């Protein structure tokens with residue numbers, strides 16, 4: 001691990017203590033095993049399989065297409081790479097909205113079949129019974145307020161002539177900032193151990209982080225949250241999108257494109273494989289192989305006149 005001081009295992013009390021001490025919490029999405037291993041070794045506190053796997057990795061047009069099977073498949077791969085970080089998995093669209101019973105059942109599947117240590121649900125007052133019931137079963141729940149990508153409804157989006165339909169920042173006026181705060185308090189009271197705030201004005205997010213005793217993790221929610229979360233694809237510069245809320249720490253998209261092109265050119269020009277990539281026969285084995293080939297060729301020669 002590089003420089004970070006992370007305990008042998010990140011626990012919920014450890015995350016709370018970081019909030020109390022004013023030490024930022026780090027969280028990233030991971031969708032596969034190698035990424036999970038690298039994040040865990042880098043000292044990331046929360047490794048998270050987001051339903052953004054659908055749009056970032058699976059080529060879906062919307063997070064609403066992500067299924068429980070998709071989440072279980074990717075979560076199992078990530079689970080095998082996580083040792084120290086807290087391992088959180090998103091509950092996909094329609095896996096918890098319909099009923100409390102279904103929510104508890106699906107949260108249990110993520111724990112039992114993919115090793116999730118906590119689950120995340122989007123929404124406020126409409127899903128408080130689900131948060132309460134899942135937490136009561138002993139499964140830690142992370143809330144998610146502000147912009148909630150699973151609800152494809154219009155209040156989540158705004159139309160701009162320049163950029164088309166884009167997600168809308170929440171908490172731009174006093175009323176909506178107060179309503180986010182109220183919802184956040186309800187989510188905390190219902191038993192959530194942490195809360196993600198997505199695309200929320202810095203002022204509103206700060207008010208939430210200051211008033212909640214659970215960690216508030218921001219994505220596009222300014223500098224005063226108790227922690228930050230980004231998708232691994234944005235951090236690696238893999239998505240090709242320049243989101244205002246993210247910073248790319250690498251240029252994976254260009255690196256990958258250059259690598260694929262260079263590979264094709266090398267194969268076409270017979271520069272790959274090179275001498276260092278291959279295995280020769282031992283000279284005596286080669287000699288006996290050549291003799292064998294010659295015998296066979298003679299055996300199949302047409303009879304002489």
Ligand code: KIV
Pocket residue numbers: 029049050051052053090196198219229231
């Ligand atoms: O699915 C996801 O990537 C998320 C993050 C935005 C927190 O929910």
